Amino acid sequence: MTKTVQLLQEQFRHLRMTEVANELPVLLRNAEKMSWTYQEILQEILTYELKRREEKNVEKRLKWARFPYYKTLNEFNIEEQAALSTRQLNQLRELNWLDQQYNIILLGPPGAGKTFLAIGLGIDAIQRGYKVVFSTMGELVQLLKTEEYIQKSKVQLKRLREADLVIIDDLMYMAMDQREANLFFYLINHLYEQSSIIITSNKGPEQWVELMGDQGITTAILDRLLHRVEVIQLNENDSWRLKHRSTIFN
Structure with a gap:
């Protein structure tokens, strides 16, 4: 991992975008592989962060609910x-x-x-x-x-x-x-x-x-x-x- 990527990760964490920071190397490899445009890269980054935040919120709400078992x-x-x-x-x-x-x-x-x-x-x-x-x-x-x-x-x-x-x-x-x-x-x-x-x-x-x-x-x-x-x-x-x-x- 290059110092540039590490710096970007630190900056994302500073902005409290920890999910993107952790996944950034994978996102960048995908961007290179798929030849994403700048707009597509931004969209993927923001979509990933929002999705992971909601998943974590769901996990937290499930924990707080204190269900005796999980059946949908x-x-x-x-x-x-x-x-x-x-x-x-x-x-x-x-x-x-x-x-x-x-x-x-x-x-x-x-x-x-x-x-x-x-x-x-x-x-x-x-x-x-x-x-x-x-x-x-x-x-x-x-x-x-x-x-x-x-x-x-x-x-x-x-x-x-x-x-x-x-x-x-x-x-x-x-x-x-x-x-x-x-x-x-x-x-x-x-x-x-x-x-x-x-x-x-x-x-x-x-x-x-x-x-x-x-x-x-x-x-x-x-x-x-x-x-x-x-x-x-x-x-x-x-x-x-x-x-x-x-x-x-x-």
């Missing part, structure tokens, strides 16, 4: 979901509901594909530039209870409150005491008409008072969640996990 909706077999048509799934993937701060409630028994669908929509949103945070209900309650004295909880909740989409998985996982229900209400109230929320649950909203333990708090939470919402009841009799389980038998 391209892997979701819509034919196994009688409650959801291909057209409806495509409408969900357009994310117009996210721009309008609509919420989505995914209902169904364990293994029906609720979490898979929620994560898939979250990944789509991240690919489109939105900030997404995923949390199980149990993890979320623990974060809320420890926010005052644990820095990690404070950081994670700050990201959650600033997210465009918040996914809360397994809402009926655990019952809450009065303090926990209050903390959850304050969070939902903060997100109201600011972010979209996807909730997965094996019980409908009419049964959530069992979780909250307080009719007043439950009503206040539901008022905010159900103001603009799409409720999707996934198949009751089919378990996605059972259909796609690994087996020791041939």
